[in-house]
Amino acid sequence: MQIGMLVFPDITATDYVAPADLLVRMPGAQLQLVWKHTDPIATELGWEFRATRRMDDCGQLDMLVVPGGPGLGRLLDDEEVLRFLARQAAGAQWIVGICTGPLLLGAAGLLKGYAATCHWASHALLELVGAKPVDQRVVVDRNRVTGAGVTSGIDCALRVIALAGGDAVAQGVQLFAEYDPQPPFDSGSPHKAPAAIVAAMRAKMQPIVQARGAILRKRLG
Amino acid sequence: MQIGMLVFPDITATDYVAPADLLVRMPGAQLQLVWKHTDPIATELGWEFRATRRMDDCGQLDMLVVPGGPGLGRLLDDEEVLRFLARQAAGAQWIVGICTGPLLLGAAGLLKGYAATCHWASHALLELVGAKPVDQRVVVDRNRVTGAGVTSGIDCALRVIALAGGDAVAQGVQLFAEYDPQPPFDSGSPHKAPAAIVAAMRAKMQPIVQARGAILRKRLG
Numbered sequence: 001m002q003i004g005m006l007v008f009p010d011i012t013a014t015d016y017v018a019p020a021d022l023l024v025r026m027p028g029a030q031l032q033l034v035w036k037h038t039d040p041i042a043t044e045l046g047w048e049f050r051a052t053r054r055m056d057d058c059g060q061l062d063m064l065v066v067p068g069g070p071g072l073g074r075l076l077d078d079e080e081v082l083r084f085l086a087r088q089a090a091g092a093q094w095i096v097g098i099c100t101g102p103l104l105l106g107a108a109g110l111l112k113g114y115a116a117t118c119h120w121a122s123h124a125l126l127e128l129v130g131a132k133p134v135d136q137r138v139v140v141d142r143n144r145v146t147g148a149g150v151t152s153g154i155d156c157a158l159r160v161i162a163l164a165g166g167d168a169v170a171q172g173v174q175l176f177a178e179y180d181p182q183p184p185f186d187s188g189s190p191h192k193a194p195a196a197i198v199a200a201m202r203a204k205m206q207p208i209v210q211a212r213g214a215i216l217r218k219r220l221g
Numbered sequence: 222m223q224i225g226m227l228v229f230p231d232i233t234a235t236d237y238v239a240p241a242d243l244l245v246r247m248p249g250a251q252l253q254l255v256w257k258h259t260d261p262i263a264t265e266l267g268w269e270f271r272a273t274r275r276m277d278d279c280g281q282l283d284m285l286v287v288p289g290g291p292g293l294g295r296l297l298d299d300e301e302v303l304r305f306l307a308r309q310a311a312g313a314q315w316i317v318g319i320c321t322g323p324l325l326l327g328a329a330g331l332l333k334g335y336a337a338t339c340h341w342a343s344h345a346l347l348e349l350v351g352a353k354p355v356d357q358r359v360v361v362d363r364n365r366v367t368g369a370g371v372t373s374g375i376d377c378a379l380r381v382i383a384l385a386g387g388d389a390v391a392q393g394v395q396l397f398a399e400y401d402p403q404p405p406f407d408s409g410s411p412h413k414a415p416a417a418i419v420a421a422m423r424a425k426m427q428p429i430v431q432a433r434g435a436i437l438r439k440r441l442g
Contacts, residue, residue: 045245047273119399150397170405174404184391185388188401190396
C-alpha cells in the first residue's frame with residue numbers, strides 16, 4: 001500500500017502528521033510526504049520540514065491524502081498541483097481529504113457528485129466544487145473519504161485503515177495511539193461551542209475562507 | 222508565555238506536533254522546539270525536521286513540555302538532557318509530560334511524589350521514578366500535568382491551556398481544531414480494546430518498555 005500525503009508550505013502540522021502517523025502503521029504501508037521538491041519548507045507555525053518525494057518522481061499511489069492549512073488557498077489554482085492530484089486519483093484506490101484538503105480535491109474535480117465534509121469554517125465552500133456537503137466528522141462515499149477540521153484526521157485515518165486493512169488493524173493502531181478521547185470541554189464543533197466563541201472564531205477565519213471562495217469561484221464559476 | 226517543547230531523534234511525531242500546534246494558539250504564547258542542536262533530526266518514521274532552539278541557548282521557559290517516542294529511552298541517562306530539564310523545571314510555571322515523556326521528567330527527578338500518568342504500555346515504570354501512577358488520560362498534580370499515550374497530548378494540551386489561559390481560550394482552540402472526537406471503534410485503551418489486540422500490542426512493545434525499565438533501574442535503583 002503506497003500512501004502519498006501531500007504536504008506544502010504553510011500546512012497545518014497536525015493536519016498531516018496525525019493521520020500520517022496512524023496510516024503508516026498499517027502492515028505493508030509505505031508513506032511518502034509529497035511536494036514539488038524536497039528542499040526545506042515550513043508549516044504555518046514556521047516549523048521546518050521536508051517532503052520525502054517529489055510530485056514528478058512519484059509513482060502511482062494506492063492512497064492519496066490531502067491535508068489542509070492556511071497555505072492551501074494558494075494551491076487551489078496551482079495547475080501543477082491540480083494535475084498531479086487528478087492524475088494520481090485516476091489510479092488510486094483511496095482518495096482522502098482532511099480539514100481544508102477536500103477543497104483542493106474538489107478544485108481538481110475529484111469531488112463532483114460525492115458526499116463530502118471539511119473544516120466547519122470552510123464547509124459552505126464544498127458546494128462550489130460540486131460536492132454534496134454533509135455535516136459529519138468523517139464522510140465515506142465510494143472511494144472518497146473526507147474528514148472535518150484538523151483533529152478529525154485521527155478519526156478519518158482510523159476509518160480509512162479499517163476500510164483498507166480491516167477493523168482489527170484499525171483497533172490495534174487506535175490502541176497504540178491510545179485514542180480514547182476525553183476532551184475537557186464539549187466545544188469541538190460550532191454546534192456545541194458557546195455562541196460567542198463560535199462567532200469570534202468565525203470572524204477570525206473569515207478572510208481566509210473568503211479568499212478561498214474567490215479563487216474557487218473564479219476557477220470553477 | 223515562553224513554551225519549550227523538547228524534541229529529539231526518533232520522537233513520535235504526533236506526540237509533539239499535536240500539543241505544540243494547540244498550545245501555541247494561546248494568545249501571547251511563543252513556542253520553541255528545543256534540542257541539543259538545530260541541525261536536521263528525524264522522527265521515528267524518518268521525517269526530517271529541525272529544532273528551533275538549542276538547549277544551551279534557551280532562556281527560562283514558562284512551560285516545559287516533554288513528549289515521547291522510541292528515541293526517549295536513550296535520553297533516560299543522558300546527563301545533558303536531564304540537567305537541562307531539572308534546571309528549566311526549577312523556574313518553570315508548568316511542567317508537562319505526554320506519552321512516555323513523563324518517564325523522562327521522572328528520570329530528571331521531577332515527578333517524585335507527584336501523581337502522574339503516561340502511555341499505557343509504560344505505565345508500570347512510573348513507580349520506578351517515584352511518581353504515584355494514576356490510570357487516567359490526563360493527571361494534574363500542582364504544576365505537573367501528564368498525559369497518557371500519543372493522542373492524549375490533545376486532551377492534555379487543552380487542559381493546560383485552560384489552566385494557563387482560562388476555559389474560554391481552551392474552548393476556542395478546541396473549536397479551531399474541531400476536536401469533537403468520534404472514534405470509529407472503542408479500542409483506545411487496554412481496558413476497552415479486544416483482549417487479543419491488547420496482548421499483541423503489549424508483546425510488540427515489550428522490548429522497548431523493558432529496555433527503558435532497565436535504564437531507569439540502573440540509574441535510580
